[in-house]
Amino acid sequence: MAYNLKEELSKPERFAPGHRLCSGCGAGILCRAMTRAIDEGDKAVITNATGCLEVSSFLYPYTAWEDSYIHAAFENASATASGVEAAYKVMKKKGKIDDTYKFLVIGGDGGTYDIGFQSLSGAMERGTDMVYFCYDNEAYMNTGIQRSSSTPRFANATTTPVGSVSNGKEQNKKNLTEIMVAHGIPYVAQTTYVGNMKDLHEKAHKAIYTQGPAFVNVMSPCPRGWQYPSQLLPEICKMAVETCVWPMYEVVEGEYHLTYEPKKKLPVEEFMKLQGRFKHCFKSGNEYTIEEAQKYVDKKWEALLAKCK
Amino acid sequence: MSIRERISGNEAIATAMRQINPDVFAAFPITPSTEIPQYFAQYVADGKVDTEFVTVESEHSSMSACMGAEAAGCRAITATSSAGLAFMYEMLWVVSSSRLPVTLACVNRALTGPININNDHSDSMGCRDAGWIQIYAENNQEAYDNYLQAMRIGEHKDVRLPVMICQDGFITSHAVENILLEDDDAVKAFVGEYKPENYLLKHDNPLAVGPYDVCPYYMEHKMQQVEAMKNAKQVILDVAADFKATFGREYGFFEEYLMDDAEIALVLIGSTAGTAKACIDKMRAEGKKVGLIKVRVFRPFPGEELAKALENCQVVAVMDKVEGFTNEGGPLYNETAAACINLNKRPKMINVVYGLGGRDITTTDIEKIYNHLYMIKETGEVKEHYLHIGQRSNVKEVF
Numbered sequence: 268m269a270y271n272l273k274e275e276l277s278k279p280e281r282f283a284p285g286h287r288l289c290s291g292c293g294a295g296i297l298c299r300a301m302t303r304a305i306d307e308g309d310k311a312v313i314t315n316a317t318g319c320l321e322v323s324s325f326l327y328p329y330t331a332w333e334d335s336y337i338h339a340a341f342e343n344a345s346a347t348a349s350g351v352e353a354a355y356k357v358m359k360k361k362g363k364i365d366d367t368y369k370f371l372v373i374g375g376d377g378g379t380y381d382i383g384f385q386s387l388s389g390a391m392e393r394g395t396d397m398v399y400f401c402y403d404n405e406a407y408m409n410t411g412i413q414r415s416s417s418t419p420r421f422a423n424a425t426t427t428p429v430g431s432v433s434n435g436k437e438q439n440k441k442n443l444t445e446i447m448v449a450h451g452i453p454y455v456a457q458t459t460y461v462g463n464m465k466d467l468h469e470k471a472h473k474a475i476y477t478q479g480p481a482f483v484n485v486m487s488p489c490p491r492g493w494q495y496p497s498q499l500l501p502e503i504c505k506m507a508v509e510t511c512v513w514p515m516y517e518v519v520e521g522e523y524h525l526t527y528e529p530k531k532k533l534p535v536e537e538f539m540k541l542q543g544r545f546k547h548c549f550k551s552g553n554e555y556t557i558e559e560a561q562k563y564v565d566k567k568w569e570a571l572l573a574k575c576k
Numbered sequence: 577m578s579i580r581e582r583i584s585g586n587e588a589i590a591t592a593m594r595q596i597n598p599d600v601f602a603a604f605p606i607t608p609s610t611e612i613p614q615y616f617a618q619y620v621a622d623g624k625v626d627t628e629f630v631t632v633e634s635e636h637s638s639m640s641a642c643m644g645a646e647a648a649g650c651r652a653i654t655a656t657s658s659a660g661l662a663f664m665y666e667m668l669w670v671v672s673s674s675r676l677p678v679t680l681a682c683v684n685r686a687l688t689g690p691i692n693i694n695n696d697h698s699d700s701m702g703c704r705d706a707g708w709i710q711i712y713a714e715n716n717q718e719a720y721d722n723y724l725q726a727m728r729i730g731e732h733k734d735v736r737l738p739v740m741i742c743q744d745g746f747i748t749s750h751a752v753e754n755i756l757l758e759d760d761d762a763v764k765a766f767v768g769e770y771k772p773e774n775y776l777l778k779h780d781n782p783l784a785v786g787p788y789d790v791c792p793y794y795m796e797h798k799m800q801q802v803e804a805m806k807n808a809k810q811v812i813l814d815v816a817a818d819f820k821a822t823f824g825r826e827y828g829f830f831e832e833y834l835m836d837d838a839e840i841a842l843v844l845i846g847s848t849a850g851t852a853k854a855c856i857d858k859m860r861a862e863g864k865k866v867g868l869i870k871v872r873v874f875r876p877f878p879g880e881e882l883a884k885a886l887e888n889c890q891v892v893a894v895m896d897k898v899e900g901f902t903n904e905g906g907p908l909y910n911e912t913a914a915a916c917i918n919l920n921k922r923p924k925m926i927n928v929v930y931g932l933g934g935r936d937i938t939t940t941d942i943e944k945i946y947n948h949l950y951m952i953k954e955t956g957e958v959k960e961h962y963l964h965i966g967q968r969s970n971v972k973e974v975f
Contacts, residue, residue: 312776326787327787336782336783336784338787339670340666345637346632347641349640349641350602350640350641350646350648351645351776353600354646354777355777357650386640393632
């Protein structure tokens with residue numbers, strides 16, 4: 268059946284309003300989209316790493332989650348989900364439950380690329396039947412915009428501040444999507460919030476209904492950390508894709524597919540200029556930062572295209 | 577019918593686990609508890625259990641997986657030692673505050689720094705305030721029996737707390753001893769099914785676990801844990817009473833060995849009780865009124881009962897198999913002393929730290945401690961209340 272956003276939005280919400288996420292934050296969009304991708308009638312358990320989303324969506328005694336939800340700690344969402352999934356298997360085996368459950372895990376880049384990386388890797392290697400959604404906002408936003416291994420080079424973060432002898436973070440962003448592909452799991456995808464959310468919806472649905480572990484990396488802008496007016500979120504996501512900073516692709520059983528190819532690849536500054544975290548890159552004398560950023564994006568994009576051919 | 581066997585403490589625990597047939601076992605190896613998941617993996621491989629055996633990549637993940645499984649509505653277990661327990665530390669608090677009755681078999685081993693694989697209690701004592709029930713064993717039989725009682729205690733509706741069943745690494749975990757095992761069906765009947773009220777996979781309604789808890793609620797939630805730990809005392813005694821009625825062996829908060837007329841006593845935890853009893857028998861034959869209290873339940877701490885058991889003694893040495901670095905002695909000493917503070921007539925009390933990193937403790941050492949206590953009794957003076965025994969030097973050594 269063809270994707271229809273209006274129809275999708277008419278489904279009962281599984282991530283309810285009343286949560287305390289900032290306006291213009293990507294995480295809430297992902298929560299709604301990923302739970303919309305669960306077929307009606309199927310149940311789910313959401314496991315969440317500590318972070319903005321957790322403290323904003325489940326403040327005792329209120330929860331925004333219509334499905335069962337568990338938060339344990341920062342670094343262990345995947346291991347916690349492993350336990351839930353193991354419980355499901357044994358309860359099914361013993362005939363204690365009839366319902367079909369799907370196991371969705373969600374964490375920010377801190378809980379995914381960094382502190383939760385081992386736990387994620389372990390759960391993927393064990394073949395846990397779960398989908399890990401990373402809302403990648405490229406820094407530790409909950410604690411106040413400290414750099415993570417996902418923060419791109421030259422971004423101004425509170426532990427890589429711009430100063431008289433610094434132009435922000437020195438290292439390039441870790442490529443977690445490729446690391447997940449290297450785990451040999453059946454489904455890995457990258458997406459973000461563009462257009463009518465078709466790409467995100469289809470990848471989320473495919474991931475959820477793939478037997479075994481799946482990983483979906485979702486570029487998820489943060490208005491506080493990236494320093495943009497909240498209404499600019501769709502534009503930033505669009506530019507991330509059009510500049511090839513964040514290519515949209517999926518890897519199914521090891522096979523690469525580009526799910527969107529820009530007609531004309533835009534220069535990286537079209538993405539950077541929308542965000543205060545790159546403001547210093549546009550100062551006279553700092554031209555090299557944009558050149559370096561462009562070189563890096565080009566290299567990565569070419570490498571990805573080669574894999575998709 | 578009980579079955580006579582000769583097995584190690586680790587195999588005794590693994591046997592209890594097989595008999596209980598738990599839903600989920602999250603396993604990561606560490607000496608000296610490694611044999612427990614190994615035995616269990618074989619039970620899984622041989623189809624003797626229905627358990628989902630999750631071979632996680634760390635102890636932090638094993639406790640996390642246990643939390644997920646228990647919250648989902650299952651009985652979840654794990655086993656660990658030393659650095660493994662330390663690595664779980666954060667999750668021990670999360671599990672207890674989430675009121676999830678996970679059962680952990682702790683095979684006590686010294687904490688690293690420097691690395692050491694032998695027994696002391698620094699691992700479980702390091703997390704004594706994490707909100708877990710802690711029950712310790714003197715020998716293989718007690719380890720087995722304590723494990724059979726663990727889930728009934730932790731899962732009780734008035735308790736709902738995780739339980740740590742501790743035994744001494746190598747000393748009991750690897751030593752093969754005579755043991756009475758119970759029949760599989762009898763064990764299953766005694767332990768019963770896990771029937772949580774609310775859980776993640778419940779058909780009727782979803783559940784949210786692990787909220788961000790704000791100031792107006794956090795303290796009330798801590799007080800509920802306090803209440804649960806208080807309730808655990810009665811439940812521990814009730815389960816022990818049923819255990820005695822079912823299997824014939826008797827347990828309480830602690831064991832009193834020749835305490836009725838004891839003037840001088842030791843208080844300690846674990847396998848050293850056997851050594852102390854041998855020494856007591858010898859000294860009793862010489863007409864000396866010495867006794868022993870072996871603490872079985874450390875959390876909840878049976879302070880009131882312990883104080884009552886010690887009130888007629890004149891001098892007591894509380895022995896800690898852990899160094900507290902407090903400058904004032906180890907945890908068992910401090911808590912025992914605190915429990916006795918309001919007695920009208922209380923014994924003089926010293927602390928003896930022993931057995932660190934597997935350092936041997938012999939009947940000769942125990943006798944030396946009793947003689948030291950006699951010296952205090954005779955002179956009426958405690959010159960030094962915080963001593964050690966078994967060192968290579970005499971610095972702060974029992975004299």
